[in-house]
Amino acid sequence: MENTVTQDGIASVLSLDSSSAQPQIIVQVVDLKPVGNRYTFNANDGKMKIKAMLPATLSSEIVSGKIQNLGLIRLVDYTPNDIPGKSGEKYLLVTKCEAVASALDSEVKSEVKASTGITLKPKQEFVAKSASQIINEQRGNAAPAARMAMTRRVHPLVSLNPYQGSWTIKVRVTNKGVLRTYKNARGEGCVFNVELTDEEGTQIQATMFNAAAKKFYDTFQKGKVYYISRGQLKLANKQFKTVQNDYEMTLNEYSEVEEAGSEEMFIPETKFNFVPIDELGPYVNQKELVDVIGVVQSVSPTMSIRRKSDNEMIPKRDIVLADETKKTVVVSLWNDLATDLGQELLDMADKYPVIAIKSLKVGDFQGVSLSTISKSNVVVNPDLPEAAKLKSWYDSEGKEMSMSAIGNGMSPSANNGSRSMYSDRVCLSHFTTNPSLGEDKPVFFSTRAYISFIKPDQAMWYRGCKTCNKKVTEAMDSGYWCEGCQKKDEECSLRYIMAVKVSDSTGEAWFSAFNDEAEKMIGCTADELNKLKAEEGEGNEFQTKLKEATWSSHLFRVSVSQQEYNSEKRQRITVRGVAPVDFAAETRLLLQDISKNNKSSQ
Amino acid sequence: MDTSSPAAFVNGALLRRYIGQKVRAVVQVIRSDIGSVTGKSTDDQQIVVKGSPPPSLTTFLEVIGIAESDNTIRADVWTNFGDNFDAGNYNELCKLANGEFRHMFI
Numbered sequence: 001m002e003n004t005v006t007q008d009g010i011a012s013v014l015s016l017d018s019s020s021a022q023p024q025i026i027v028q029v030v031d032l033k034p035v036g037n038r039y040t041f042n043a044n045d046g047k048m049k050i051k052a053m054l055p056a057t058l059s060s061e062i063v064s065g066k067i068q069n070l071g072l073i074r075l076v077d078y079t080p081n082d083i084p085g086k087s088g089e090k091y092l093l094v095t096k097c098e099a100v101a102s103a104l105d106s107e108v109k110s111e112v113k114a115s116t117g118i119t120l121k122p123k124q125e126f127v128a129k130s131a132s133q134i135i136n137e138q139r140g141n142a143a144p145a146a147r148m149a150m151t152r153r154v155h156p157l158v159s160l161n162p163y164q165g166s167w168t169i170k171v172r173v174t175n176k177g178v179l180r181t182y183k184n185a186r187g188e189g190c191v192f193n194v195e196l197t198d199e200e201g202t203q204i205q206a207t208m209f210n211a212a213a214k215k216f217y218d219t220f221q222k223g224k225v226y227y228i229s230r231g232q233l234k235l236a237n238k239q240f241k242t243v244q245n246d247y248e249m250t251l252n253e254y255s256e257v258e259e260a261g262s263e264e265m266f267i268p269e270t271k272f273n274f275v276p277i278d279e280l281g282p283y284v285n286q287k288e289l290v291d292v293i294g295v296v297q298s299v300s301p302t303m304s305i306r307r308k309s310d311n312e313m314i315p316k317r318d319i320v321l322a323d324e325t326k327k328t329v330v331v332s333l334w335n336d337l338a339t340d341l342g343q344e345l346l347d348m349a350d351k352y353p354v355i356a357i358k359s360l361k362v363g364d365f366q367g368v369s370l371s372t373i374s375k376s377n378v379v380v381n382p383d384l385p386e387a388a389k390l391k392s393w394y395d396s397e398g399k400e401m402s403m404s405a406i407g408n409g410m411s412p413s414a415n416n417g418s419r420s421m422y423s424d425r426v427c428l429s430h431f432t433t434n435p436s437l438g439e440d441k442p443v444f445f446s447t448r449a450y451i452s453f454i455k456p457d458q459a460m461w462y463r464g465c466k467t468c469n470k471k472v473t474e475a476m477d478s479g480y481w482c483e484g485c486q487k488k489d490e491e492c493s494l495r496y497i498m499a500v501k502v503s504d505s506t507g508e509a510w511f512s513a514f515n516d517e518a519e520k521m522i523g524c525t526a527d528e529l530n531k532l533k534a535e536e537g538e539g540n541e542f543q544t545k546l547k548e549a550t551w552s553s554h555l556f557r558v559s560v561s562q563q564e565y566n567s568e569k570r571q572r573i574t575v576r577g578v579a580p581v582d583f584a585a586e587t588r589l590l591l592q593d594i595s596k597n598n599k600s601s602q
Numbered sequence: 603m604d605t606s607s608p609a610a611f612v613n614g615a616l617l618r619r620y621i622g623q624k625v626r627a628v629v630q631v632i633r634s635d636i637g638s639v640t641g642k643s644t645d646d647q648q649i650v651v652k653g654s655p656p657p658s659l660t661t662f663l664e665v666i667g668i669a670e671s672d673n674t675i676r677a678d679v680w681t682n683f684g685d686n687f688d689a690g691n692y693n694e695l696c697k698l699a700n701g702e703f704r705h706m707f708i
Contacts, residue, residue, distance in 0.1 A: 584688035587688065587691040588690075594698065
């Protein structure tokens, strides 16, 4: 009968001598599992089990569900081989086989009288199971973890891509996010992600939703090492990229996560890329996060700050870090880092501990400031050579030294964002020689230039709503209607939107300026300038005002992007900030440039 | 006074190179007497400026005149430079103007 295993099939195969023909026997497939791109299983004939291996060519039959675990197959062509290193024990290398029946209810065991044989009805429904489902089912009779690990081939994270089928990685969870709930158009759900690092230091982010999130949230613990397989790879969303990897991973309920308990294998601890405090300048207000290491000079008490977005109060603590560049910087710790870690640091403040922090945001408060974010990672007195060097420097020199804050090097200015007037400094030629700047996303620069021309007959302003500044439309009767506020106002305010030409010693360019920045450049509000324009009579004050603004120099913070005009891409430079020229600071920049040019030409 | 040649930018260390020649320097006023002003050069050396200083002096002062010795200038032109002046920048200027960019100045 086709629905049973061949009685004593395995015994007959093993007792074969080389001359006799190979019988085609039917066996039940049990313990089916993948090894690399092939599958191994135990062939069961009810009495005996023998290890067996299927060729890679048949893997697709398993994945498609034709050959199933607990199902029956007919071995057509096979070779019994000795298992290397285990004399006496053989395994079957199957070269050809056919699926005979789908998964039976359980393993075949011949307990009943031999005469009637055993008739087990295969399951009525043919459920096409994916290989991962089969694996999960036979987890019940899973081999102990140690044996699994030995047969597992671990892939380096750097080799993973969306087109590779089965892989297993061995990684440490270097960061674990919180389980968040969300609500979107499709419904509600929960999500969390983890940051994984492998032996080579490569990192990747793995995200889990809903069922998978619930399943693995307690499994993953920061600092522990896991084997993971059956995750899905896709291109990382550059906007939310948190680790250096082109891909990101998603794990679902069928993904496998197993703690690598008993083995010792070196997985690197958090990989830091330290920026010395005096080199933090260029990172101010940039998206890129930095890592720093320094000696804790002081710890402030906990403060409560009201978050603007939801009026919630969150704890914050400021600490001052110093390093061998003889500069100090303030690091703001938020939430748990402020309360727990902050207290820890306060308690050991008199020992001047060294701390290393990964993933800090660089802001421009008081020149240069650092701030923790949810994924920031702090290690106190880390076991790193940099830490030892810092400690010995501080004990010998640093303690007594009076150091200056990194933000102080630059001249003070009342303007917001004037600090960023010194980062990413370029000349106008940088824009003219790079027409495709800002192709993917806007790029920011600072520059010093003269306003060289303001066209008097351009539309310099638009009518804006007094409340929300959006453009208003003229109402039928009188007054103005704001679509955003959904109300009418008798008056509106004029707001600048103008194009100005700027020049410097390297070239010229056109900048677009909006209200706040244009006001600083012209020296009066749009309403005031409009009044001057409307004036009749001899002295055209309007023209004079524009003339006065021309050939004045300013520091500009600009963003460069690409805009389409009649299917043609054009560079658009928008002014984001204006500040008066600080001549002493500019001179210092020029002196730096001169000495840099000398070094390169030597 | 020889008015044909341009005045060389000097600090304390460079003054001795131009003895008898026209120089200009910015000094920080330390003491002012009748007929002379004692000032600190941008490289922190003492320079005595002889002549007729203006009645009121700001913190920084530019003088143009003839270098009499390695620490004295007889000045004809005195200009108040105010109280905010970056001495470090001026010092670098002196070094560059007498060094590799000399050809642009003298």
